[in-house]
Amino acid sequence: MKNNFLRVLGIENPDKKSIQDLSIKLDIPVQKLKYYNDYNILPDISELDKIEAKLSVKRYKLMLGMEIYDKELLNILRDNIDQITPILSRPYRKKSIEQKKLPIFQTQYGKLYNQDCIKLMQELESESVDLIFADPPFNLNKFYLSAINDNLSDRDYLEWCEKWIDECIRILKTGGTFYLWNLPKWNSYLADYLNKRLSFKHWIATDIKYTLPIAGRLYPSHYSLLMYTKGIKANTFHPDRMPMEICNNCYKEIKDYGGYKDKMNPKGINLSDVWLDIPPVRHKKYKAREEANELSIKLLDRIIEASSNPGDIVFDPFGGSGTTYAVAEIKERNWIGTELGPVDTIVERFSRLAEERDYLNQLRQAYNNLFTEKVKKERKKRGIWTDDTFTQLNEQGSLFNSDLVKQSR
Numbered sequence: 183m184k185n186n187f188l189r190v191l192g193i194e195n196p197d198k199k200s201i202q203d204l205s206i207k208l209d210i211p212v213q214k215l216k217y218y219n220d221y222n223i224l225p226d227i228s229e230l231d232k233i234e235a236k237l238s239v240k241r242y243k244l245m246l247g248m249e250i251y252d253k254e255l256l257n258i259l260r261d262n263i264d265q266i267t268p269i270l271s272r273p274y275r276k277k278s279i280e281q282k283k284l285p286i287f288q289t290q291y292g293k294l295y296n297q298d299c300i301k302l303m304q305e306l307e308s309e310s311v312d313l314i315f316a317d318p319p320f321n322l323n324k325f326y327l328s329a330i331n332d333n334l335s336d337r338d339y340l341e342w343c344e345k346w347i348d349e350c351i352r353i354l355k356t357g358g359t360f361y362l363w364n365l366p367k368w369n370s371y372l373a374d375y376l377n378k379r380l381s382f383k384h385w386i387a388t389d390i391k392y393t394l395p396i397a398g399r400l401y402p403s404h405y406s407l408l409m410y411t412k413g414i415k416a417n418t419f420h421p422d423r424m425p426m427e428i429c430n431n432c433y434k435e436i437k438d439y440g441g442y443k444d445k446m447n448p449k450g451i452n453l454s455d456v457w458l459d460i461p462p463v464r465h466k467k468y469k470a471r472e473e474a475n476e477l478s479i480k481l482l483d484r485i486i487e488a489s490s491n492p493g494d495i496v497f498d499p500f501g502g503s504g505t506t507y508a509v510a511e512i513k514e515r516n517w518i519g520t521e522l523g524p525v526d527t528i529v530e531r532f533s534r535l536a537e538e539r540d541y542l543n544q545l546r547q548a549y550n551n552l553f554t555e556k557v558k559k560e561r562k563k564r565g566i567w568t569d570d571t572f573t574q575l576n577e578q579g580s581l582f583n584s585d586l587v588k589q590s591r
């Protein structure tokens with residue numbers, strides 16, 4: 183969207199002279215023209231009149247070219263649906279004449295490609311994947327082996343994100359789920375884009391500190407994980423339930439849970455939209471590729487368990503060190519992945535999947551139970567209630583015999 187104002191006025195590569203000439207022709211100061219161009223602002227009415235009179239460029243052409251869609255413009259489009267639909271229905275995607283690339287690596291469940299994710303997605307069928315997780319570069323001027331430019335202007339970065347998001351939406355099945363991992367700064371814009379195309383489900387704040395404190399600003403302490411479904415309802419959503427938080431010394435519960443212990447589900451606490459238990463991957467021993475911004479397999483385990491079933495197709499456009507692919511393989515989901523840079527780390531990771539499988543199995547022992555076996559034993563020893571204390575479940579699955587719970591508090 184850069185330079186759109188001047189581009190619509192016929193100046194493709196603006197330089198000092200071309201802007202000066204335009205300024206004279208339109209009788210609008212150079213500074214103002216630059217301002218409209220740099221900030222994508224529509225000129226005021228008197229200037230729009232000058233533009234129309236001198237250049238025959240109408241206000242709506244400028245608005246469309248600058249992607250400024252106000253209510254009035256949208257009303258005009260809506261009132262002319264029959265004229266506009268045939269234009270929009272013309273095929274716009276160029277048919278690729280390139281040879282379709284073959285996967286560079288295959289496993290029992292997955293296919294890994296070594297190419298640009300947009301190009302790969304253009305080869306994939308519409309409505310063909312069940313779950314997408316995307317962790318793009320954050321445009322923080324970081325070095326990637328893929329040699330991508332991670333220092334784009336804000337506009338160019340967001341425009342690139344919109345491009346690959348469009349393809350993700352196309353290949354996602356109706357009822358499929360799309361997760362987007364990014365900094366809150368970028369997700370605040372991308373959520374607006376997604377809200378117009380998919381159904382918003384959650385903004386999950388994941389507490390991982392990612393930079394040093396900066397003077398005059400709050401300490402950035404969470405990543406944003408957006409969750410959307412295509413269509414109103416997700417085909418699959420069975421999030422894990424979490425164990426109760428327990429004091430490591432006295433084994434009593436740490437939180438009050440609003441005084442509703444007698445209504446608690448013995449399968450655990452509802453997962454909230456604030457995740458405090460996802461570890462950063464820092465230690466080199468556990469980090470598959472230093473520059474790849476590797477995510478914890480605990481995060482992908484939670485997402486894949488919640489929003490897919492064995493046999494489903496999981497897609498991740500930004501391979502990095504292959505965290506999504508490793509977890510999908512362990513969980514017997516089919517997966518499709520791509521990485522623009524070298525893929526040796528991903529391939530190598532698959533040779534030691536057993537370690538990651540063991541770690542996930544261990545983690546999962548704590549999920550979907552109010553207490554781990556160890557905590558249960560310790561609480562019983564101390565005469566504190568556990569879910570075994572309750573012998574009967576009511577129809578909703580809530581616990582009876584609340585007197586015992588109250589006694590223990």
Ligand SMILES: C[S@@+](CC[C@H](N)C(=O)[O-])C[C@H]1O[C@@H](n2cnc3c(N)ncnc32)[C@H](O)[C@@H]1O
Pocket residue numbers: 297298299300317318319320326327328330474475476477478499500501502503504505506520521522523
């Ligand atoms: C933030 S990392 C992903 C890390 C990954 N989630 C993990 O846990 O290992 C983003 C990755 O996307 C890759 N990448 C950037 N642009 C790409 C593109 N257009 N197509 C495919 N991969 C791309 C980068 O090389 C980088 O490895």
